Structure formats: C-alpha cells, structure tokens
Amino acid sequence: PPNWLGLEAALAAPVFACCLLAGVLIGEVSGTVPTGPDRTAPIEVRSVRSYLPRFMTAATLGIGAVLAVLLTATSSMGSADDMSRSGRFLTLTCQDLEASTGPWPGLYYTLPIAASVLIGAGAAAITLRAVARRRRPATGAAVHAADDDARRASARAIIAACGVLVAAPLAGTGAFAGMAMIGNACATAAATAFGWTALALGLTSFMAACWFTVIAVLPHRVSHR
Template identity: 35%
Template structure:
C-alpha cells in the first residue's frame, strides 16, 4: 500500500506544478513547480508511513539501542546531494551578483559583458528571480525532509521499512536539489556559450557548467527512481 501512496503523492505534485500558475514566465514557473512536486512527494511518503503497519515476527524483542537518522539514510546519496546543494547555492549567488537588467528593463534577467568588439547583453541569466524559487524551495524541502526522516526513524516499524521510507524521503529531497541545479547550470552554460570573448576562461566555465548540468540530470533521474521504488534500491544493497 505504501508504494501506491508515494506514487499518488508524485502524481499530485505533477498536477500542482502543471495546473497552478506560480509565475507567468515558463522558466520561473518550472522552478516553482519543482518544490511543489518534491513537497507533494514527501507528503506521499508521510502518508505511506502513516498507513504502513510494522511487520512483527512471532517473537518480539525489545530494542534498547537508540535509533539514529544516519543509520537509515543512504549516506552516499545524501552526501552527493548535499554537495550538489552547495554547488547550487554557489551558482545562484554568482548569477545573482553578476546579473543586470535585460533589454526590456527587467532586473536580474541578463548578463552584461564588455568585449574588445563591444558590449554584450546576454540572457536569460538566472539572477534573483531564479534564486527565490531555487534556494527557497530547496530550504523548505530540506526542513521537510529532516522532519520526515526523524519521524520515520522514531516510528515503531522494522528496519527495512525505515530504510525504504528514509530512502524515498531523500529521493524526494534530491529532486528539489538536482532539478533547479540543472536549470541554473544549463541556463548559465547557454549564456557562456554565447560569449564572443573570454578565451580560456570561457572554455573552463563552459566545461564546468556542462558537467554540472549533466551530473544533475543523471542524479535527478536516479532520485526519481529512488523516491518511486525505494524498495528496489534497498533490496539491491542487501
């Protein structure tokens, strides 16, 4: 029953992101849709945890060892996602601090560059209008994930059930991290590619941004699988 409930949360997240208008601009709308999706999935994980019944054996043994969140969280995945969250924060700060108004006068939508051949105004550039949904959604999702992991850890159920629910929660948080990271890094890469100057710095920046976008895309797909069928990954590790 817990798997259909998680899938229902994911379906609700897609519906909210599609039907609710957060912003008139499609790219910003998508950035708001990512947190909505992730939070709905976490709600599905919480609902699955609420309806899940612990599987007891005939002989019940009292546990005296305190339960810790880190004992049930997939450490490698969580560490990798934390690194990507840090990269997202750095990229958003860099983009916001270098952004300027575009040709229509909208603040923080373009990058102004002075080249020998003349000045360039390139966009769209992920300025502050990207920062609020990207970092705000990630922060909100981080708090929700931490609370959910604590509940899953303290609840009376088997260790396998805890690992499955914890992995699903981390997968949902991973979507909140990797999706905006892909959007920000890809958008920045497109602008850097359009630069007519910068030389070697352009090559290195473009390579780093392309690698970040590619890695975040793969991580996002992995997290999507983790949150929808976490038991498959848990069984593979056992």
C-alpha cells in the same frame, strides 16, 4: 495565465520533490500502530543516521553544495532585463561593445529556487525524524528486522526526493548559465571556460536527477547501501 518567464519550469522539480516528501510523511503519520489491551515498548535508541543510505546521502549533500555555489555565482553576475527584472540577463562589455544574453539564472530565478530547496530540506528533516521515531508495529526479532527495512526504504525515498530537489535545479541552472555565457559576444576565455563547466555540471546533474527520481518512485525495488 501570467507569463512567469520559465520560473514555473524551474520550480517544477522542487514541487515534485516536496510532493514525494509529503507522501512519505503522510504514510508515516498514518501508519499502523500497536492495538489491543496489552502493548509493549522496547527500550532502544533509533537515530535518523542509522537508516540513511550513505552514498546517496553524501551525493545529495555534495550536489546541494555545488548548487549553492553556482546560484551564488550566477546571482552576483546577473543584470536586469529590459523590463527591470533583476538578474535575467548576463551583460558583458568588451572595448566599445556591450553584449547581453539570456535567460540568465540570476536573482529572478535563484531566490525562488533557493527558497523552495530550503523548504524541501526542512520538510525532509521533519519526515526523517518521523521515520526514526515511529513506534514498532509489534515485538520480535523478525518483526523488528522487517520494520527496519521499511524505515530504510522510506529514508531512501526521502533522500532520493532531496536529490531531485537539488539536482534538477542544478541541471537547469548549469544549462542556462553555460549557454548564455558561451553565447555572449564579449565572453573572455575564462568566461567561456566557466560556461562549458556549467554545461558539464548541468548534464551530470540531469543524469543524477533521473537516477534519484527512479529511486524515489521505486524505493522498495532499488537496493542501495
């Protein structure tokens, strides 16, 4: 098999998140609908927002914003490696010395990661819309309450999958950027501070990715507001 230089590992979490989203979407599309000669359709407006877990949604959006900033920063700082692959090294100069360290999360890694995150976000939006628009299985207050609980569980799974989609790449990007920056012989005090900050982001995002994964796999057993 071709050597992707770690790109397959960088894309593993986004692919996993997209598979989770596909599973939820298939379940919503193939769900049970009312059958029989008489059908009723209650007049109501169901919005996606009413089923979203507030804290987890805010956390996912925040991590996604940090990921976008970090990917932009590392992409702008990267340089080509010895095989002219864009952005795989970090090259700094100091006095008469030029020091390169890697792997560095430059364009070689960030463009596929960004594309996969955007695809996953689009799939999540479609899936959330399917959750909100799915028809009620029957009438009655008790049935509606149980159905809303099922929709909220599906929405939690979707947002958790989105959390994995952004937190896992942020963990890897932060870890590799931090190690490359700190290990560069020409790193200034500001560059070293950036490196340690990136490492801290990587560790925090790794723990967040683990939390999101548990919720995504067990959406009906983990309660969130």
